[in-house]
Amino acid sequence: ETGVTQTPRHLVMGMTNKKSLKCEQHLGHNAMYWYKQSAKKPLELMFVYSLEERVENNSVPSRFSPECPNSSHLFLHLHTLQPEDSALYLCASSLSGTYNEQFFGPGTRLTVL
């Protein structure tokens, strides 16, 4: 595997389910990001991890819970989501430090029923 991978690519869940999104980077980076991409809206930064420490949480509801067990893996745990949470969730990675370019995965298309 190369680059940034995300699984699953598609996920349909009910509002009472619990699921997790997984991201893995094979680039030797040490910063990882979760973004939400909704129709007709700019990409929204959700969380940033640098050196496995969460350094940014952009007022994301607690029904989204990130986890970064090591510099190569990032998870987004989901529970009791709302239909408005349906979106494309993108993971990205970069070298830690300012202004380094970010490399994106293909995304997970999430539908909440």
Added chain:
Amino acid sequence: AQSVTQPDIHITVSEGASLELRCNYSYGATPYLFWYVQSPGQGLQLLLKYFSGDTLVQGIKGFEAEFKRSQSSFNLRKPSVHWSDAAEYFCAVGARGSSNTGKLIFGQGTTLQVKP
């Protein structure tokens, strides 16, 4: 506050025609600017970036962009568009986040349609 504006939500050009996608930014310091492209069902791919130096930057797939500080703009151009260029294009400005980790602030994107 930092922001990025892409005034054109949707653009249609004929194959072989030239292309310019507009991007305006608001940022207090020297901006770090990026253009990304997203094909349907895919993540974002970096086309080019500007950090400093020459204000005309070359990217992949024949794209270039020009940084104009006086106009707070970073427009993307291509002299001759190919059908495979049909995609969504995002302009972004790099900002300093917490703990000196960078973050990107994206525009809303421009959807490019290419007519045969």
